[in-house]
Amino acid sequence: MNPRNNKDCRKQQKDNQVEDNRCGRREFLKKAAKVAALGSAAMVTGGAAGWKVSGEEVRLRWEEYLKGYYRLMTQKEKDETVRRLERLAKLKRGVDIQMSNKEPVEGVLFGYAFNVTRCEGFMECVDACVKENNLDRKSHTQYIRIFEMEHGQMLPEQGNGKYYHEVPVPNHYYMGVQCFHCENAPCVKACPTKATWQEPDGIVVVDYDWCIGCRYCMAACPYWGRRFNWNEPDVPNKEMTKKQHYLGNRMRSRGQMEKCTFCIQRSREGKLPACVDACPTGARVFGNLLDPKSEIRFVLKHKKVYRLKEDLGTDPKFWYFID
Amino acid sequence: MVQEKAIIKTSSVKSLITFVKDIIYWNLSGGIGYQLYLCFLAAFMMFGIYAYMVQFNLGLSATNMSNIVSWGLYISNFTFLVGVAAAAVMLILPAYIFKDKDLYKVVIVGEVVAIGALVMCLMFVFVDLGGPLNAWHLIPGIGFFNWPSSLLTWDIIVLNGYLALNLLIPGYIVYCHYRNREPDPRKYRPFIFISIFWAFGIHLVTAFLYQGLPARPFWNNPLMGPRFLASAFAAGPALMAVVLIIINAVSEFKVEKQTFNKLRLIMVVSAIINLIMLFSEIFKEFYFPTHHSLPAVYLFFGLKGHNTLVPWIWSAIGMNLLGTLILAFNPGRNHPKVLFPACILLFLGIWIEKGIGLIVPGLVPSPMGEVIDYAPSWVEIGITLGVFSLGIFVVSVLLKPALIIEKRFEVEQGT
Numbered sequence: 001m002n003p004r005n006n007k008d009c010r011k012q013q014k015d016n017q018v019e020d021n022r023c024g025r026r027e028f029l030k031k032a033a034k035v036a037a038l039g040s041a042a043m044v045t046g047g048a049a050g051w052k053v054s055g056e057e058v059r060l061r062w063e064e065y066l067k068g069y070y071r072l073m074t075q076k077e078k079d080e081t082v083r084r085l086e087r088l089a090k091l092k093r094g095v096d097i098q099m100s101n102k103e104p105v106e107g108v109l110f111g112y113a114f115n116v117t118r119c120e121g122f123m124e125c126v127d128a129c130v131k132e133n134n135l136d137r138k139s140h141t142q143y144i145r146i147f148e149m150e151h152g153q154m155l156p157e158q159g160n161g162k163y164y165h166e167v168p169v170p171n172h173y174y175m176g177v178q179c180f181h182c183e184n185a186p187c188v189k190a191c192p193t194k195a196t197w198q199e200p201d202g203i204v205v206v207d208y209d210w211c212i213g214c215r216y217c218m219a220a221c222p223y224w225g226r227r228f229n230w231n232e233p234d235v236p237n238k239e240m241t242k243k244q245h246y247l248g249n250r251m252r253s254r255g256q257m258e259k260c261t262f263c264i265q266r267s268r269e270g271k272l273p274a275c276v277d278a279c280p281t282g283a284r285v286f287g288n289l290l291d292p293k294s295e296i297r298f299v300l301k302h303k304k305v306y307r308l309k310e311d312l313g314t315d316p317k318f319w320y321f322i323d
Numbered sequence: 324m325v326q327e328k329a330i331i332k333t334s335s336v337k338s339l340i341t342f343v344k345d346i347i348y349w350n351l352s353g354g355i356g357y358q359l360y361l362c363f364l365a366a367f368m369m370f371g372i373y374a375y376m377v378q379f380n381l382g383l384s385a386t387n388m389s390n391i392v393s394w395g396l397y398i399s400n401f402t403f404l405v406g407v408a409a410a411a412v413m414l415i416l417p418a419y420i421f422k423d424k425d426l427y428k429v430v431i432v433g434e435v436v437a438i439g440a441l442v443m444c445l446m447f448v449f450v451d452l453g454g455p456l457n458a459w460h461l462i463p464g465i466g467f468f469n470w471p472s473s474l475l476t477w478d479i480i481v482l483n484g485y486l487a488l489n490l491l492i493p494g495y496i497v498y499c500h501y502r503n504r505e506p507d508p509r510k511y512r513p514f515i516f517i518s519i520f521w522a523f524g525i526h527l528v529t530a531f532l533y534q535g536l537p538a539r540p541f542w543n544n545p546l547m548g549p550r551f552l553a554s555a556f557a558a559g560p561a562l563m564a565v566v567l568i569i570i571n572a573v574s575e576f577k578v579e580k581q582t583f584n585k586l587r588l589i590m591v592v593s594a595i596i597n598l599i600m601l602f603s604e605i606f607k608e609f610y611f612p613t614h615h616s617l618p619a620v621y622l623f624f625g626l627k628g629h630n631t632l633v634p635w636i637w638s639a640i641g642m643n644l645l646g647t648l649i650l651a652f653n654p655g656r657n658h659p660k661v662l663f664p665a666c667i668l669l670f671l672g673i674w675i676e677k678g679i680g681l682i683v684p685g686l687v688p689s690p691m692g693e694v695i696d697y698a699p700s701w702v703e704i705g706i707t708l709g710v711f712s713l714g715i716f717v718v719s720v721l722l723k724p725a726l727i728i729e730k731r732f733e734v735e736q737g738t
Binding site: 065069072139145147155156157158159161177186189190191192193194195209210211212213214215216218219220221222223224227228229230231232254255256257312 | 381382383384386388389390393394448451452453454455456457458460461466467468469472473474475476479532533536537538539685686688689690691692693
C-alpha cells in the first residue's frame with residue numbers, strides 16, 4: 001500500500017545487512033498492524049500522508065470522510081466541519097488557518113466587468129489569484145488567463161494565451177478570462193452529485209469534498225472555467241493564505257474540481273477579489289449588481305459592454321467593456 | 324468431454340445452491356487450455372489492479388489526461404462498450420418477440436456479452452473517477468443524486484437497470500433449464516419488453532450525455548444518438564459473431580450457419596446506415612467549414628501540427644469500409660475464415676471511431692482554442708487491459724456453464 005513503508009524497510013535492510021535480518025518478518029508484522037489501524041484513514045484521505053498520524057487525526061479524517069453534503073448540513077454541522085478542517089490543517093501541516101463558512105449576504109448579487117481598453121497584460125491578477133486562492137504550484141494551476149489579441153479578433157480562442165514577452169505590445173489588446181459565474185450554468189446542470197451550484201449571491205461554488213471527480217462539469221463548461229486537481233496540490237506553508245473559506249480557497253485534494261469563486265473569502269467580507277485589488281491599470285470592476293450606486297452598475301449603464309458566447313444562453317455575470 | 328461428464332453428472336435434487344455450486348464446478352473443471360486461458364486473463368487483471376494502485380496513489384496525474392483533454396481512454400472505451408451492451412437487443416428482439424429459432428438458440432450469448440460489456444462500462448467509469456472513495460455520494464438516500472438534471476445520473480440508472488435485466492432474464496431461463504423445466508413466459512416476457520426499450524435507452528442516454536453539451540460543438544449534434552445506435556448494432560453483433568465462432572471451435576455447442584447469416588445481415592444493414600450517417604456528418608463539417616468544424620479538422624487532418632488522431636481515424640474508416648464490403652458481398656459464404664476477420668475489422672473500426680475518435684476531438688480544441696495531442700499513459704493502458712480482461716473473464720465464466728446447461732437441456736428434451 002505505502003511506498004514509504006517499503007523504502008524505509010529497504011534502507012534499514014542495507015544498514016543491517018551483516019547483523020540480523022531485522023527488517024524481516026517482525027518489522028513487517030509490526031508495520032502491517034499499523035497498516036491495519038491507520039491504512040483505512042490513509043486511504044480515506046488519500047494515501048501518502050498516512051503514517052505518523054495520531055488517533056485524533058484518524059478520527060477527524062473519518063468524520064470528514066463520512067460527513068454529508070454541505071448544502072444539507074445544519075449550521076451546527078457546517079461549523080463542526082470547519083473546526084475539523086482547521087484542526088486537521090494544524091495536525092497535518094502545522095499551520096494555523098482561520099476558516100469561515102460565511103453565508104451569502106442578502107441583497108447582494110455579484111457581477112464583474114473587464115475593461116479591454118485598459119488591460120495591458122501584466123498578469124498581476126494571475127499572481128495575486130494564485131497566492132490568494134492557494135492554487136497548486138506544482139501543476140501551475142491558474143484560474144485567470146490573459147489572452148493577447150490582435151485588433152479585429154474577438155474571441156480569446158483566436159488570441160495568444162501563452163505570450164511571454166514585454167507588454168503591452170502595440171496594436172494589441174488584452175483580454176482576461178476566468179469563470180464567468182453564469183446564471184444558467186451548464187456545469188451546475190451537469191454535476192451528478194450537485195457538488196457544484198450557484199449561491200444566492202451569484203457565485204458558482206464547488207463543495208470540494210462532495211465532488212467525485214467525474215469531470216463532466218469540465219466538459220460542459222463553454223468557457224474553460226474549471227480546473228481539476230490531477231495531482232495532490234502543493235502549496236508551501238509559508239505562502240499559504242491562512243484566511244480561508246469552506247467554499248473558497250481552502251486546500252483541495254487530488255481528484256477534486258475547483259474554480260474561481262470571486263474570492264468568496266474576501267467578497268463576502270465586503271472586500272474586492274484579489275485580482276481586482278491587484279490590477280495596476282484598474283481594468284477590473286467588481287461589485288453588487290443589486291446596488292444601483294455600485295461601480296459595476298455604472299459600467300453596465302454607461303459603457304459599451306458585451307459578453308462571451310452570448311448565443312449559448314448561459315447568461316454570464318462577467319462583462320467586457322470598451323472605454 | 325467435460326460437457327459429457329457434466330451431462331452425466333446430474334444430482335437428484337436441484338436447487339439454487341447446487342446451481343451455484345455446479346457453475347463454480349464447471350468453471351474449475353475445464354480442460355487445461357481453458358484453465359490456462361483463465362490464468363492468462365487473471366494475470367492481466369492483476370496488472371490492471373497494479374496500474375490502478377499506481378493511479379490511486381498518484382491521482383489521475385498518472386494518466387496523460389489534462390485540463391484540456393479531460394476525458395481519455397477510459398471514457399472512450401466506456402462509450403463504445405455501452406453500444407456493445409445495447410446490441411444484445413438485436414438478438415433479444417428476434418429471438419423472443421419474432422420467435423426466431425436460430426437466434427433463440429444463441430440469444431444467451433448476446434445476453435452474456437451484454438453483461439460483460441456492462442461490467443466493463445461501469446468499471447471504466449469508476450476508474451475514471453478522481454475520487455473513487457466518494458462514489459457513495461451518488462447513492463440516493465445517503466448521497467445526493469442530481470436527477471433528472473444531470474445526464475450522468477440517467478446513465479447510471481439505465482446502465483445498472485440494464486445490467487439487472489440482463490442478469491435476471493437469462494438467469495431465470497437458464498435456471499429453469501438447469502432444473503429441466505420449461506421457463507414460464509408469463510414470468511419473463513414482460514421483462515423482455517422492458518429490456519428491449521431499455522437497450523435503446525442506454526445508448527441514447529449515453530449519446531445525450533455528449534449531445535447535450537453546447538460547449539462542445541463536435542458533440543452537440545442531433546445525429547449522435549441515432550449514429551450511436553447504428554454503429555452499436557454493427558459492432559455488437561460483430562463481437563457476438565466472433566464469440567460464436569470461438570464457441571463453435573472450442574466447445575460442444577454448435578451454431579448453425581443460418582445463425583451466422585442472420586447476424587451478418589444485421590451487421591451489414593447497421594454498418595451501411597452508420598456509414599451514411601458518417602458521410603452526412605463529414606459533409607456538414609467540410610462543405611462549408613466553420614469555426615465549429617475545427618474538431619473535425621483536428622480529427623481527420625490535424626490542426627496546428629497536432630495530428631496523432633489522423634492515422635487512427637483513417638484506418639478506422641478503412642476498416643469500417645472493408646469490413647462492411649466483405650460482410651455485404653459475403654465471398655466466403657459465411658465461412659468462419661472470412662467472417663471472423665471481417666467481423667474483427669468492423670469491430671475495431673467502430674471501436675476507434677466511437678472511442679478515441681469521438682471523445683478526444685470533442686475536447687480539442689479547448690474552448691479557449693488550445694490544441695494538444697493526447698496519447699494514453701502506460702497506467703491508462705494497463706488499467707484498460709485489466710478492465711477488458713475482467714469483461715472477457717465475466718463472459719467466459721458465465722457462458723461456459725450456461726452453454727453446458729443449454730446443451731444438456733436440449734439433449735434431455737430431445738430424448
